[in-house]
Amino acid sequence: MKIFENRWFIMLVLLAPLNFLFGVDRNALSVTAHYIQPELGIDYVLMSEILVISTAVYALLQIPAGWLVERFGVRWMLAGACLVWSAATLATSMQTDVAGFFGARILLGIGQAPDWVACIFAMKMLFPENDREGASSLLLAASYTGFIASGAITPYIVENFGWRNCFFWYGLIGIAFSLVLFFGYKGQETDKLLPVSCLSGGTNTRWNAELIWKIAQIGLYYGAVCVQHGFFFVSFPHFAGSSLHVTPVLAGTLFSVLWLVLYLSVLFWGGLIKYLKTRGGGDWLRGNLGRSVGLMASAVLLALGVSWGSLWASMLLLCLSMSALGLCQVLTWSHVQSISGATGIAAGVTQLVGNGFLALGPVVFEILFKEYSAWTHVAILIAGIGLLGSALWMVPNASAIHSTRTEA
Template structure:
């Protein structure tokens, strides 16, 4: 439009004008992602009581727990395509209602197979959440602020690991384990309704966003390239497309140790009491959130160009690997916890670069790239804990497992040599 240059000039001179984008990210995306994370945490925490009540074997319980992750992973790319086709407002509201419904009926699976089906359907419903969330931030934030926007999204995800366990235990003690799923489902429905009511696919279409804020957001975006959608061959032929997915698999291999095995490691390998494990186990996740916010701010204010961010991601992998090894060989529990906090905190610095890279690398295909990347990550969320468990069994101790996970960090660092988000797939596909 003819008036756009004038508006953009005003927007650049007053970047603080309007806070609609921050209210969206902090007031809606963060809570939606937090509740989604809590829905996942709930089954893991109540698993011992759940398995006892329904007489499930360890093998059956592991199938119930991992069935969610397989479905969630395999439907990431379809979820991204649907978010791009129908818009994040519609898809995230629908996904929220879907996963809330299957969260609510989780206690009523009755039989082993019934619980597996419910968890599979829950994973399918949640699969659209992440691509739709990444697309929302891509549309609502200029590139110079996207890392801080992404940090709010990641904060919601990881708060589930910090708050989830004690909250689920408390609700279970007071109301019973089934009430956990009923309460989380009710909150999910409310958030889905608020999302539909308050969010628009584009900032300029929102009645609460001023013309100045909309122009400021638009002024910081890469120019739209238009043209037909990229064919699948353009993705398959891109080394970047494969590298961004593979590096995330290596990242989640490391992170899955903290997600699944850290409590067991602290109690069995380090002799930490069950009570002390509860608060010690949350410390690395606090470090992760600190790494996410710290790198998000550094990205937007200092590391404004991708070569510097790529080097930061590669370095974050190596730092995470080094401190994981130091933690494995440390004989002091307090010093070990410092090393583990630094390791997972470094994982957080890489997480910020991953999702900013998906947005810039994908351009208008950002949801597809985000879904592809999350597909690799969630496959590792299902397979990573099994890999770690096998290594512990082979080596007879945890040191072999932690050193092997550190090796994944080195491989992830190498993958970033092939990622160049400043060269988007659209440009490569048109070349």
């Protein structure tokens, strides 16, 4: 049936729900950490290490995941990824000690590694260039909807049925959906125009200083973006309890509010950029200036929100920070897809660096909080890294440097 090959059908019925599950499963342990810590008898630093080990593994496997997607195709990798990470989620429900939790989270990182790279490839093959910001924003929104749902629903399930049942049912649902993906995905599976991509050093890729700088630039930029995501993803529940003095259930609700803002933000920015394109404008927003200002604004607003003592003032600033991060996310992934002949390695490197910072950031935040019993130093670190990442887009690229030297 032609409907199964329709790009919007594939996006809305297969890719979006997959990334919704990705968000739910990835965030579930962050929201339930407060309930599990007393059972394990561990502090926030060790708990943060358990939480981010999956992100570290996820980051390390990004480039191999890109290679596997190109070799075996989108359908096999997405269905296999969903099956493995859902099995890891189910296995989490059976753990009784720290080692077991580390093992389950490592398996989760292995399973989730191919998801975003495979989705980037799918979107590149399904959508023309003018529609990619909009498609990227929808896919990001689906993932953030999973974070929203997990923050709102997971504490309720844990309170009424226990955290083990929560992970058990999340895992079963994901395993079932992996079968839907395998039999339902009918889109193009590999990029026929690039049979051997830059990941294997094929002839289609011309490696030069400009291309290397483009990949390094977007990777480091996304690393700075993910430092902030690390705070929202892992550290916020602890911050909300220790600084804003809210209950775990309310912390989960506030967590969902923040990710709802991010969800609305990526949809807004994706729609605005598409509208400006149709009007023949918006180059300033989707270019270097937009990436730079977006990251600078989100970092400063996050630092102010962390430093503020009032619940409502802090949440307002954090929501504004999340809205600016939405612009950064949309611009990151549309830029990755625009790196001609190197989409695979650009996506892999960007995910590697970004998720490396996402894994490291929360551990450093918890160490700083443990050392100083305050979030002030965390705020300073976040602001500093954000400003450095913003400055990356003020550095001229290799072609501009070459042109300047030639003219001289």
